[in-house]
Amino acid sequence: MSFRARHLLGIEHLAPAEITTVLDLADSYVELNRRDVKHDTALTGLTQINMFFENSTRTQASFELAGLRLGADVMNMNMQASSVKKGETLVDTALTLNAMHPDLLVVRHPNSGAVNLLAQKVNCAVLNAGDGRHEHPTQALLDALTIRRAKGRLHRLVIAICGDIAHSRVARSNIHLLGKMENRIRLVAPPTLMPSGAAEWGVEVCATMEEGLKDADVVMMLRLQKERMDGGFIPSEREYYHRFGLDAKKLSHAKPDAIVMHPGPMNRGVEIDSTIADDINRSVIQEQVEMGVAVRMAAMNLLARNLRAAREETGVMV
Amino acid sequence: MTPTIFTNARLIDPEKGTDTIGTLAIKDGLIAGPQGLDGATQIDCDGKCLAPGIVDIGVKVSEPGERHKESFRTAGLAAAAGGVTTIVTRPDTLPAIDTPEVLEFVRRRANEAAPVNVLPMAALTRSRDGREMAEIGFLLDAGAVAFTDCDRVIENPKVFSRCMSYAASLGALVVGHPQDPTLSAGAAATSGKFAALRGIPSVSPLAERMGLDRDISIVEMAGGRYHADQVTTIRAITRLRRAKEAGHDVTAGVSIHHLTLNELDVGDYRTFFKVKPPLRSEDDRVASVNAVASGLIDVISSMHTPQDEESKRLPFEEAASGAIGLETLLPASMRLYHARQMDLPTLWRALSLNPAKRFGLTSGRLTAGAPADLVLFDPDAPFVMDRFKLQSKSKNTPFDEARMEGRVLGTWVASHRIDVSPSPNS
Numbered sequence: 001m002s003f004r005a006r007h008l009l010g011i012e013h014l015a016p017a018e019i020t021t022v023l024d025l026a027d028s029y030v031e032l033n034r035r036d037v038k039h040d041t042a043l044t045g046l047t048q049i050n051m052f053f054e055n056s057t058r059t060q061a062s063f064e065l066a067g068l069r070l071g072a073d074v075m076n077m078n079m080q081a082s083s084v085k086k087g088e089t090l091v092d093t094a095l096t097l098n099a100m101h102p103d104l105l106v107v108r109h110p111n112s113g114a115v116n117l118l119a120q121k122v123n124c125a126v127l128n129a130g131d132g133r134h135e136h137p138t139q140a141l142l143d144a145l146t147i148r149r150a151k152g153r154l155h156r157l158v159i160a161i162c163g164d165i166a167h168s169r170v171a172r173s174n175i176h177l178l179g180k181m182e183n184r185i186r187l188v189a190p191p192t193l194m195p196s197g198a199a200e201w202g203v204e205v206c207a208t209m210e211e212g213l214k215d216a217d218v219v220m221m222l223r224l225q226k227e228r229m230d231g232g233f234i235p236s237e238r239e240y241y242h243r244f245g246l247d248a249k250k251l252s253h254a255k256p257d258a259i260v261m262h263p264g265p266m267n268r269g270v271e272i273d274s275t276i277a278d279d280i281n282r283s284v285i286q287e288q289v290e291m292g293v294a295v296r297m298a299a300m301n302l303l304a305r306n307l308r309a310a311r312e313e314t315g316v317m318v
Numbered sequence: 319m320t321p322t323i324f325t326n327a328r329l330i331d332p333e334k335g336t337d338t339i340g341t342l343a344i345k346d347g348l349i350a351g352p353q354g355l356d357g358a359t360q361i362d363c364d365g366k367c368l369a370p371g372i373v374d375i376g377v378k379v380s381e382p383g384e385r386h387k388e389s390f391r392t393a394g395l396a397a398a399a400g401g402v403t404t405i406v407t408r409p410d411t412l413p414a415i416d417t418p419e420v421l422e423f424v425r426r427r428a429n430e431a432a433p434v435n436v437l438p439m440a441a442l443t444r445s446r447d448g449r450e451m452a453e454i455g456f457l458l459d460a461g462a463v464a465f466t467d468c469d470r471v472i473e474n475p476k477v478f479s480r481c482m483s484y485a486a487s488l489g490a491l492v493v494g495h496p497q498d499p500t501l502s503a504g505a506a507a508t509s510g511k512f513a514a515l516r517g518i519p520s521v522s523p524l525a526e527r528m529g530l531d532r533d534i535s536i537v538e539m540a541g542g543r544y545h546a547d548q549v550t551t552i553r554a555i556t557r558l559r560r561a562k563e564a565g566h567d568v569t570a571g572v573s574i575h576h577l578t579l580n581e582l583d584v585g586d587y588r589t590f591f592k593v594k595p596p597l598r599s600e601d602d603r604v605a606s607v608n609a610v611a612s613g614l615i616d617v618i619s620s621m622h623t624p625q626d627e628e629s630k631r632l633p634f635e636e637a638a639s640g641a642i643g644l645e646t647l648l649p650a651s652m653r654l655y656h657a658r659q660m661d662l663p664t665l666w667r668a669l670s671l672n673p674a675k676r677f678g679l680t681s682g683r684l685t686a687g688a689p690a691d692l693v694l695f696d697p698d699a700p701f702v703m704d705r706f707k708l709q710s711k712s713k714n715t716p717f718d719e720a721r722m723e724g725r726v727l728g729t730w731v732a733s734h735r736i737d738v739s740p741s742p743n744s
Contacts, residue, residue: 012515089628089631089632090632090633091631091632109633111633111634111635111636112516112517112518112587112633112634112635113516113517113518113586113587113633113634113635114633116586116587117587117631117632117633131517132517132633132635133517134516134517135517166514169517172515172517195514196509196510196514196520196522197509197510197511197512197513197514197515198511198514200510200511201511201514201515
């Protein structure tokens with residue numbers, strides 16, 4: 001097995017073989033999840049705590065379901081209504097939880113790097129469920145699995161990532177992952193939503209959808225993150241939709257069999273036209289959600305194996 | 319007090335620009351010259367370097383307000399351990415040093431507790447709020463050596479120009495922080511490939527030139543003596559050159575961190591590398607080093623900013639800015655020397671002579687009659703930095719566990735050898 005990581009904090013430090021390992025295992029969980037009886041015992045006896053310092057319905061539900069299906073004891077903590085509000089620091093929260101001996105900690109936090117910081121202070125495996133604008137590794141893995149199943153491969157594809165790249169951790173994780181697997185990546189965004197330095201990431205930076213989508217195999221739309229914006233980044237939503245929203249006309253520049261992806265939740269009529277989002281021949285948005293549970297099951301299973309192996313080797317609770 | 323004579327010393331004279339083996343005598347707190355003196359205590363320097371003590375501009379001593387981070391005593395010991403004989407302190411304390419009464423407190427505490435020379439700067443505006451001028455005249459009489467609101471840039475150009483012209487009428491030096499305050503609000507890194515990948519809120523390096531442009535325009539308009547605390551980018555350096563060529567009374571400094579580290583050192587969100595302005599690209603770092611070597615940037619300082627563990631052990635965006643530097647200024651500077659980027663007299667021009675001159679001090683020289691503020695050091699002695707052995711109360715150094723060269727062997731202030739025990743990193 002070639003998955004050695006102790007935590008899943010990001011895609012940046014994963015090797016291509018580790019990515020493939022996760023995806024292969026996730027494939028088997030897709031089959032399991034489609035059966036009547038969806039139980040596995042990979043995490044039986046282990047405790048999984050979901051700590052979400054930032055609102056999330058979809059990702060939290062996906063992680064919860066993934067843990068339950070693998071037999072873990074799952075606890076959800078709504079950190080927004082907790083002691084954090086009483087002034088407790090992130091590190092103290094981590095130490096408090098650590099004393100309860102969790103095995104898997106799933107963390108989402110509004111600050112980039114916060115999950116790395118937390119991982120330094122605990123003895124269990126930590127999964128990053130999104131930190132600020134930094135990384136969202138399970139999203140990139142589920143996107144990769146979706147692409148691999150739809151296209152039959154995960155290399156030498158032309159993939160356009162479009163929209164609010166500056167505020168998107170999904171984009172960063174996907175750029176790492178798709179780059180490692182040797183795809184051609186194009187970024188499309190208005191200049192105010194394109195991070196400075198993006199041109200040095202080994203991607204093509206495009207100013208228009210027409211240019212970015214030309215002959216693309218995959219069109220990945222991003223949500224306009226209004227909650228992370230602290231000023232005027234775009235003149236208006238309707239102008240944004242006109243220039244960067246995905247509609248049939250813009251999609252016609254991509255390959256005829258190009259798939260359309262979106263990490264959700266969607267702003268219909270802002271970054272994506274409803275008819276495209278719902279077009280079962282083009283949109284794989286529902287599949288992404290399905291793959292999400294499978295990929296999270298795979299990632300947690302692999303981390304739990306490494307955790308158990310480390311504990312056996314050292315004879316102590318690491 | 320008996321005179322002292324240093325023999326077999328490698329004398330670093332920034333004024334003459336020389337680095338020669340020789341003898342130096344000190345007497346009654348002053349440098350006497352190269353000749354021997356009757357009854358003098360002899361110190362054989364064994365060929366090690368003897369240089370004017372470092373004059374460090376912009377040191378934050380967290381008194382009043384945050385004495386748990388640093389006191390005058392610990393800052394003074396850290397200075398002595400690092401070969402710094404004069405610290406020019408910042409007024410960004412709690413409360414700010416913006417009245418003669420607070421300044422009086424600071425001077426009293428400094429005299430009682432610190433074994434090195436302490437010269438306080440005062441706030442330029444009340445509470446450093448950028449609205450009303452502080453009592454510049456009274457503060458000057460009470461001993462303020464310069465006026466600054468530190469990293470809080472006075473946003474309103476009208477207020478700043480009035481401060482400049484009022485200060486100019488009294489001959490007072492104003493220290494600015496060249497930075498466009500709105501553009502850099504909330505930023506924790508320099509924009510570019512690295513900050514964008516890490517997802518850290520960042521600011522363009524041009525914000526520094528915009529700030530310097532504004533400040534220099536106001537100097538042109540209102541007159542006055544202006545010193546930019548830190549110039550760290552190629553574009554701001556270009557602007558600085560133009561201002562100097564135009565004959566404005568403008569000087570600039572740079573922190574040792576910006577000369578020896580770059581943005582990539584932040585790595586996986588290491589908050590000890592979060593400073594203000596943020597660490598720059600390698601190109602900017604090299605340009606800053608060259609500007610010091612050519613004399614365009616006048617001063618190297620530590621920008622010593624103590625922060626406790628609690629304020630640093632946070633997500634990067636939320637962590638406090640600043641790094642301590644009094645004790646690491648000399649060994650970190652040796653990196654520039656060992657990399658052959660500048661010789662020792664050139665380095666000491668920026669560490670000692672220029673800051674002394676700019677702040678109207680007679681120190682920073684080896685000339686007879688100058689204060690006998692000296693540092694004896696071995697530029698080649700290697701060690702591994704252990705932050706817990708530092709004298710400062712706060713341990714937020716970016717050089718923890720770094721391999722360094724350059725060890726201070728002794729520090730003299732007005733002929734007195736300062737005893738720093740237990741001696742750090744030894």
